[in-house]
Amino acid sequence: MKIVYPLMFAAWFVTPALAQDGDDKAPTVDEIVAAANRVGYYQGKDGRAQVKMEIVDGQGRRREREMTILRRDVPPPKDYQGKPEDYTGDQLFYVRFRRPADVNKTTFLVHKRPGKDDDRWLYLPALDLVKRISSADKRSSFVGSNFYYEDVSGRHIGADEHRLVETTKTYYVVESRPKDKASVEFASYKMWIHKATFLVVKVEYRDDAGKVYRTYEALKVGKVQGYPTVLKARMSDLRSKGTTTVTYEDVAYDLGLPANIFTERYLRRAPRKWMR
Amino acid sequence: MTRAWLVTLAFGGVLLAQEPELPQGLGEPEPGLPEGLGEQAEPVDPVSSVSPVERSPMDWPGTAFFADLGLTGFLDVRAGTRVTSDRYERSASLAEARLRLEYEDEFDPFVVRVAADLVADALYDSWTPEPESGRGFIDLREASVATTPLPFLDVKVGRQVLTWGTGDLLFLNDLFPKDWVSFFVGRDTEYLKAPSDAVRVGAYGGVANLEVVYTPRFDSDRYLTGERVSYFNPLLGRRSGRDAIQRPIVPDDFGRDDEIAARLSGDVRGFELAAYGYWGRWKSPGGLDVATGAATFPRLNVYGASARTQLAGGIANVEVGYYDSRQDVGGGNPFVNNSEFRVLVGYERDLPELAESLTVGVQYYVENLIGYGAYRSTLPVGIPPRDESRHVITMRITKLLLEQRLRVSLFGYVSPSDADAYLRPNVTYAIDDDWSVTVGGNVFFGEDDHTFFGQFENNSNVFVAARLSF
Numbered sequence: 060m061k062i063v064y065p066l067m068f069a070a071w072f073v074t075p076a077l078a079q080d081g082d083d084k085a086p087t088v089d090e091i092v093a094a095a096n097r098v099g100y101y102q103g104k105d106g107r108a109q110v111k112m113e114i115v116d117g118q119g120r121r122r123e124r125e126m127t128i129l130r131r132d133v134p135p136p137k138d139y140q141g142k143p144e145d146y147t148g149d150q151l152f153y154v155r156f157r158r159p160a161d162v163n164k165t166t167f168l169v170h171k172r173p174g175k176d177d178d179r180w181l182y183l184p185a186l187d188l189v190k191r192i193s194s195a196d197k198r199s200s201f202v203g204s205n206f207y208y209e210d211v212s213g214r215h216i217g218a219d220e221h222r223l224v225e226t227t228k229t230y231y232v233v234e235s236r237p238k239d240k241a242s243v244e245f246a247s248y249k250m251w252i253h254k255a256t257f258l259v260v261k262v263e264y265r266d267d268a269g270k271v272y273r274t275y276e277a278l279k280v281g282k283v284q285g286y287p288t289v290l291k292a293r294m295s296d297l298r299s300k301g302t303t304t305v306t307y308e309d310v311a312y313d314l315g316l317p318a319n320i321f322t323e324r325y326l327r328r329a330p331r332k333w334m335r
Numbered sequence: 336m337t338r339a340w341l342v343t344l345a346f347g348g349v350l351l352a353q354e355p356e357l358p359q360g361l362g363e364p365e366p367g368l369p370e371g372l373g374e375q376a377e378p379v380d381p382v383s384s385v386s387p388v389e390r391s392p393m394d395w396p397g398t399a400f401f402a403d404l405g406l407t408g409f410l411d412v413r414a415g416t417r418v419t420s421d422r423y424e425r426s427a428s429l430a431e432a433r434l435r436l437e438y439e440d441e442f443d444p445f446v447v448r449v450a451a452d453l454v455a456d457a458l459y460d461s462w463t464p465e466p467e468s469g470r471g472f473i474d475l476r477e478a479s480v481a482t483t484p485l486p487f488l489d490v491k492v493g494r495q496v497l498t499w500g501t502g503d504l505l506f507l508n509d510l511f512p513k514d515w516v517s518f519f520v521g522r523d524t525e526y527l528k529a530p531s532d533a534v535r536v537g538a539y540g541g542v543a544n545l546e547v548v549y550t551p552r553f554d555s556d557r558y559l560t561g562e563r564v565s566y567f568n569p570l571l572g573r574r575s576g577r578d579a580i581q582r583p584i585v586p587d588d589f590g591r592d593d594e595i596a597a598r599l600s601g602d603v604r605g606f607e608l609a610a611y612g613y614w615g616r617w618k619s620p621g622g623l624d625v626a627t628g629a630a631t632f633p634r635l636n637v638y639g640a641s642a643r644t645q646l647a648g649g650i651a652n653v654e655v656g657y658y659d660s661r662q663d664v665g666g667g668n669p670f671v672n673n674s675e676f677r678v679l680v681g682y683e684r685d686l687p688e689l690a691e692s693l694t695v696g697v698q699y700y701v702e703n704l705i706g707y708g709a710y711r712s713t714l715p716v717g718i719p720p721r722d723e724s725r726h727v728i729t730m731r732i733t734k735l736l737l738e739q740r741l742r743v744s745l746f747g748y749v750s751p752s753d754a755d756a757y758l759r760p761n762v763t764y765a766i767d768d769d770w771s772v773t774v775g776g777n778v779f780f781g782e783d784d785h786t787f788f789g790q791f792e793n794n795s796n797v798f799v800a801a802r803l804s805f
Binding site: 114116120122123158159160161163176178183185186187188189191192193194195196197198199200202203227229230232241242251253256258260261276277278279280281282287289290291299301319322323324327328331 | 365366368369370371372373407408409441446481483489495496497498499524525527528537539544600605607643645648649650652683684685686687688691692693694735738739740765767768769771802804805
């Protein structure tokens with residue numbers, strides 16, 4: 060009986076996120092982190108989700124955010140040597156808010172360029188204003204939630220030094236330290252990366268004193284079109300006691316989103332067909 | 336047996352932690368698996384898992400009523416007062432309630448949008464709606480139909496708010512109507528943009544985009560008449576307001592008094608480049624009818640260009656505009672504005688190095704009068720001359736606090752050449768997702784009575800507002 064459990068588990072996730080050349084060869088920490096980045100942010104050529112955030116502050120006051128997120132990966136360049144599905148390059152994000160009411164139809168457009176500053180635009184419908192905005196502040200709150208901009212679009216894996224500190228039956232435990240300490244508020248963070256799927260199940264951020272002050276937890280995972288996908292997650296600020304719980308609904312991959320959706324034209328005119 | 340195995344799995348780390356040579360952190364219990372990992376969960380069917388967008392329960396029954404009708408919007412109540420006495424104006428600068436109702440729906444292949452404010456404004460004497468000025472009990476902000484007749488072509492017809500250009504509260508190539516009264520008395524910033532009754536056509540190609548806006552009947556700014564905001568009246572040689580309300584001659588022949596605005600834009604290696612053209616009229620009074628003494632809107636063409644790019648984590652922009660005043664080509668007509676050359680350079684950046692959620696923007700703007708010699712030699716006696724070049728520096732500082740519930744911002748225009756300034760402090764607190772309150776001000780300084788911002792000195796005001804969004 061005790062063996063059935065891990066076996067079922069392995070069979071269920073038939074798509075190995077990391078190509079392993081035989082079971083005897085353990086992946087390196089760089090391979091693990093790259094695979095986690097791919098599974099977390101790059102599954103499929105594109106994707107869509109209806110995203111709800113529930114923000115509860117330390118006093119128990121509750122706020123909500125609702126948005127549609129469209130994502131498209133920029134295909135690898137012609138001279139790219141590796142497998143196309145392993146490519147983790149530039150990405151385009153289209154984020155249109157529905158709630159709260161005062162930001163209804165407000166839209167973010169992000170061209171993510173790993174290792175460089177992203178290009179970001181903000182569309183304010185009441186003014187018909189397309190404002191290009193600074194992306195220097197990557198670790199500030201995303202729309203008042205406990206998530207940072209960088210949590211939403213993915214932190215560049217080259218920004219940190221990664222070290223595999225433990226391999227358990229279930230997880231690779233990776234500790235990461237920033238290369239540029241001045242640019243971040245953490246001293247280190249530890250990720251529990253699920254071995255079978257390479258989903259990040261938990262992250263603990265530590266301050267200079269080594270104290271955990273911020274945690275991420277994946278609360279619900281499902282398989283969508285063959286891709287293991289986080290469907291519910293929570294970010295907790297242990298200092299303020301605030302939490303943000305995010306749920307992803309109507310998740311779909313490989314929709315064939317056209318590249319031109321991610322342009323100023325579609326900030327003014329929402330791509331209704333693709334947002335459902 | 337099974338349970339024992341699971342317990343061992345879950346707490347294996349604890350046992351390991353007792354080994355002294357292990358590095359710190361290993362000893363803690365590892366996280367349990369989330370729902371869906373490690374158990375026989377049902378695979379998610381992406382189609383059946385779609386849940387309809389639920390509306391949150393509303394605290395206030397009125398908003399639920401509008402929500403049920405498919406309407407969104409807000410209720411905005413605000414009041415303001417002058418901080419100095421103005422002999423030509425009331426002391427109250429703002430006293431109004433607005434109920435915004437918005438409706439949007441798709442009737443394939445059309446998208447219809449209507450947005451209207453029902454207004455109770457205690458400072459206007461008449462409730463009769465005036466669709467051009469927005470006065471009266473209803474202010475129609477949008478009534479448009481949009482469609483995409485060809486894959487590369489968007490068309491939007493009807494009343495709509497239009498904006499382009501790169502300036503922050505400075506407009507060079509955006510010749511769409513502005514509402515200066517709203518801006519100066521403390522309405523929400525969205526009211527700075529007055530709607531146009533126009534046709535917007537956009538053709539979007541792989542390399543460049545062309546957008547053309549045709550306004551068949553001239554849409555002026557919602558300019559200053561003196562009724563709400565006092566200003567320097569050159570004919571009287573002093574400030575004036577309600578004692579001499581301006582009634583300009585507004586060209587209003589449908590089809591003949593039209594406007595065309597065009598923008599050609601594209602992205603070249605991260606530089607957003609655009610060229611602009613405008614063929615129409617000065618948007619606020621730019622001339623004087625000598626026979627009647629009434630202000631006029633002389634013909635104006637504008638040609639310009641802009642570039643915007645990312646620079647050192649911030650956004651840099653440059654914009655130029657040549658204002659070709661068609662009824663005063665040499666600059667020698669004292670009753671029509673001279674031509675001008677306008678230049679703007681700006682930079683805005685988050686400053687995480689100083690504080691989180693802190694954004695600072697700086698702009699330098701110069702307005703250069705063309706034909707200045709002719710202007711000076713024909714300027715009627717008694718009218719104070721303006722400088723050949725008007726220099727303006729703007730600064731914006733925005734800081735978000737209390738988990739972004741509190742937004743503190745200051746926008747300031749300072750003109751060293753005119754020796755005047757205009758400051759717009761604003762503090763907005765979001766009580767919850769629905770309610771917010773704002774305290775703000777519009778503060779004008781000036782050494783002289785006739786300079787651009789100095790003329791409004793007696794209009795300096797503070798205001799409070801509450802808004803319920805739904």
